[in-house]
Amino acid sequence: MPNASLRSPGRSSSESFEGDREGGKQVEAAQLFGVTRQAVGKWVKKYREGGARALRAGKRGRPSKSSLLPWQAAQIAKAVVHRILSN
Numbered sequence: 001m002p003n004a005s006l007r008s009p010g011r012s013s014s015e016s017f018e019g020d021r022e023g024g025k026q027v028e029a030a031q032l033f034g035v036t037r038q039a040v041g042k043w044v045k046k047y048r049e050g051g052a053r054a055l056r057a058g059k060r061g062r063p064s065k066s067s068l069l070p071w072q073a074a075q076i077a078k079a080v081v082h083r084i085l086s087n
Helices: 003-004 015-033 039-050 070-086
Strands: none
Touching: 015 039
16 A cells, blocks of 8 residues: 555546646756746646746736826826925
C-alpha cells in the first residue's frame, strides 16, 4: 500500500504521475519568478481558458473618480489664485 498516497482517487498511476510532474514544474516556475506555486497555477488556468492574451497585464488599483471638466478646473484655479493674492 505504499503507492496509495501517490494516486488520486479515480486516476490511473500515469495520470497521477503527470499531475505530480506538472505540479513540480509549477513549483520550479514559482521559484524562478519569485512567486507562489498558487500564483503560477492561476497563470496556467488563465492561459488554458484564454490563451496568451489572458496573461496580459490589466488595469490595477482603485478606479479613478471622474475628473473635473476644463471650465471647472479653470474656475477653481482662478478662485485659488484670487484668494492667495488677496491675503
